[in-house]
Amino acid sequence: xxxxxxxxxxxxxxxxxxxxxGCSTKSSCxxxxxQGDMPDHVWDKIKDHPCYSEEAHxxxxxxxxxxxxxxxxxxxxxxxxxxxxxxxxxxxxxxRMTPEQAAQKVVAVAxxxxxxxxxxxxxxxDSMFDWRKTFETFAQVEKRLPDLKFCISTxxxxxxxxxxxLADHNIxxxxxxxxxxxxxxxxxxxxxxxxxxxxxxxxxASKILHERQMESLERLKEKDILVKVxxxxxxxxxxxxxxxxxxxIKERGAFLHNVMPLxxxxxxxxxxxxxxxxxxSAAELKELQDKLAGGANLMRHCRxxxxxxxxxxxxxxxxxxxxxxxxxxxxxxxxxxxxxxxVVERERADRNAAVAVAEDTLSxxxxxxRLVAVATKGGGRVxxxxxxxxxxxxxxxxxxxxxxxxxxxxxxxxQGGWGDDDxxxxxxxPTLEGVEAVFVSKIGSCPKKDLAAAxxxxxxxxxxxxxxxxxxxxxxxxxxxxxxxxxxxx
Amino acid sequence: xxxxxxxxxCSACGACEFECPNAAIAMKGETYVIKASxxxxxxxxxxxxxxxxxxxxxxxxx
Numbered sequence: 025x026x027x028x029x030x031x032x033x034x035x036x037x038x039x040x041x042x043x044x045x046g047c048s049t050k051s052s053c054x055x056x057x058x059q060g061d062m063p064d065h066v067w068d069k070i071k072d073h074p075c076y077s078e079e080a081h082x083x084x085x086x087x088x089x090x091x092x093x094x095x096x097x098x099x100x101x102x103x104x105x106x107x108x109x110x111x112x113x114x115x116x117x118x119x120r121m122t123p124e125q126a127a128q129k130v131v132a133v134a135x136x137x138x139x140x141x142x143x144x145x146x147x148x149x150d151s152m153f154d155w156r157k158t159f160e161t162f163a164q165v166e167k168r169l170p171d172l173k174f175c176i177s178t179x180x181x182x183x184x185x186x187x188x189x190l191a192d193h194n195i196x197x198x199x200x201x202x203x204x205x206x207x208x209x210x211x212x213x214x215x216x217x218x219x220x221x222x223x224x225x226x227x228x229a230s231k232i233l234h235e236r237q238m239e240s241l242e243r244l245k246e247k248d249i250l251v252k253v254x255x256x257x258x259x260x261x262x263x264x265x266x267x268x269x270x271x272x273i274k275e276r277g278a279f280l281h282n283v284m285p286l287x288x289x290x291x292x293x294x295x296x297x298x299x300x301x302x303x304x305s306a307a308e309l310k311e312l313q314d315k316l317a318g319g320a321n322l323m324r325h326c327r328x329x330x331x332x333x334x335x336x337x338x339x340x341x342x343x344x345x346x347x348x349x350x351x352x353x354x355x356x357x358x359x360x361x362x363x364x365x366x367v368v369e370r371e372r373a374d375r376n377a378a379v380a381v382a383e384d385t386l387s388x389x390x391x392x393x394r395l396v397a398v399a400t401k402g403g404g405r406v407x408x409x410x411x412x413x414x415x416x417x418x419x420x421x422x423x424x425x426x427x428x429x430x431x432x433x434x435x436x437x438x439q440g441g442w443g444d445d446d447x448x449x450x451x452x453x454p455t456l457e458g459v460e461a462v463f464v465s466k467i468g469s470c471p472k473k474d475l476a477a478a479x480x481x482x483x484x485x486x487x488x489x490x491x492x493x494x495x496x497x498x499x500x501x502x503x504x505x506x507x508x509x510x511x512x513x514x
Numbered sequence: 515x516x517x518x519x520x521x522x523x524c525s526a527c528g529a530c531e532f533e534c535p536n537a538a539i540a541m542k543g544e545t546y547v548i549k550a551s552x553x554x555x556x557x558x559x560x561x562x563x564x565x566x567x568x569x570x571x572x573x574x575x576x
Contacts, residue, residue, distance in 0.1 A: 093525075093526070093527040093528055093529075094527045094528050094529035094532070094566075095527065095529065095568060096529070096566065098568060104525055104527065104568050120526070149527055149529070153529070154528070154529075156532070218529075218533075218565055218566045221533065221535075221562050221565070222560065222565060223560070223565035223566070
């Protein structure tokens with residue numbers, strides 16, 4: 025349990041001193057920061073959901089239970105015999121569990137991880153094709169933890185048959201994976217589907233899937249259920265087409281669009297992996313996401329997590345909660361989660377105020393935008409040692425504000441108390457390509473020097489500051505506009 | 515006249531269990547099996563278990 029983030033470690037700085045609230049500039053609106061101009065009933069649905077709100081993912085954790093192994097379509101990026109690395113599907117090699125066992129696991133996790141706010145069912149097959157197990161799990165969990173949010177992830181083919189059941193279980197978040205709105209393109213992604221007792225292939229398969237996906241979007245909109253659309257970006261097949269997908273889903277009321285890079289390691293044994301279909305580079309993904317920025321809200325903080333993932337996004341505690349470690353008679357204790365939510369309310373107000381000040385500082389700075397990376401354990405703060413980071417969050421900064429653009433996974437530099445120079449050279453520095461500065465709570469002098477030699481400045485002058493505050497102060501300083509505005513931040 | 519599941523390639527996803535119109539498929543121990551006396555091979559239609567199975571040639575004639 026040692027890797028669970030303690031409250032103290034993320035909130036080490038002094039007391040809350042709110043100076044402003046709400047959304048002061050356009051870059052802090054929508055899902056990327058606080059409530060902004062979002063209506064109250066929508067904000068209430070997403071404010072504690074780490075996948076729907078970039079801000080919430082600094083505070084809240086999710087868990088998936090892998091109760092739904094059966095699927096009704098075949099995707100060329102998925103090999104269900106092993107891992108579907110793209111679609112939160114650990115495949116059959118992972119632990120199988122019954123709805124009853126899943127409910128026990130949820131209680132055990134909620135008792136130990138107060139950040140937990142959401143239970144999702146994402147497979148490992150399709151949650152709506154394997155609907156009996158999905159809904160039975162929600163029914164079992166509802167009895168034990170009535171205040172937990174539920175969400176599902178699906179390909180949409182079977183979803184229209186279960187709309188009323190979704191509403192009955194108070195599921196107000198649904199993710200549909202939509203990779204195309206042109207069935208011709210679909211033929212290169214889906215070899216077959218199973219629908220109404222029959223297998224369809226070729227264009228027929230993609231036509232049916234497309235129609236059912238669009239129907240799903242429309243029916244969910246009628247029920248006022250929030251929809252996130254996941255799209256796998258497959259270079260040469262649907263990369264540019266995702267602009268059309270974005271427009272089509274926006275028109276049908278989707279709340280969020282999450283474009284994810286294809287993962288196609290031949291070792292996974294997928295059709296794409298075995299046939300040399302490559303995934304996009306971080307730069308290609310960002311370029312497409314930037315092009316999509318005017319359409320449906322974009323999600324950039326997705327970690328493509330597994331169907332049995334547990335913890336904050338970017339971490340996975342699932343190995344701490346395998347069935348053999350769970351007491352079948354475990355009883356839910358709501359106190360830890362209640363306390364945690366109180367702390368988060370205070371932290372949020374404080375952070376929103378800090379972001380507003382940071383944006384005010386930046387608005388006085390006319391200079392080219394820059395990419396920086398941050399080591400954080402949560403709470404929206406620069407609070408991780410360089411050597412302990414297994415991912416960096418990447419931000420873009422200019423006079424419009426500080427914007428989250430994505431994350432980059434890295435190998436740990438610190439290995440058993442010693443820095444590993446091979447990791448630095450072969451993994452960390454190449455992964456941080458394009459990044460000019462790395463914000464950390466602490467860093468040794470050797471890696472600092474090596475990073476500098478590679479053109480990356482390590483910044484440890486803002487430990488435990490809010491990410492936006494640290495980046496804005498640094499940016500103002502290097503651009504010589506710090507003196508005029510710094511007084512209000514310190 | 516019946517089909518059988520090749521245990522060594524079956525991924526045990528269970529998709530066939532609910533699709534079988536004769537309720538002939540059930541989990542037995544670690545794997546799914548088809549009860550031969552209940553299987554009709556879907557009476558001349560394409561067998562539904564084969565149509566839904568994600569593993570090629572996993573379900574074959576007994």
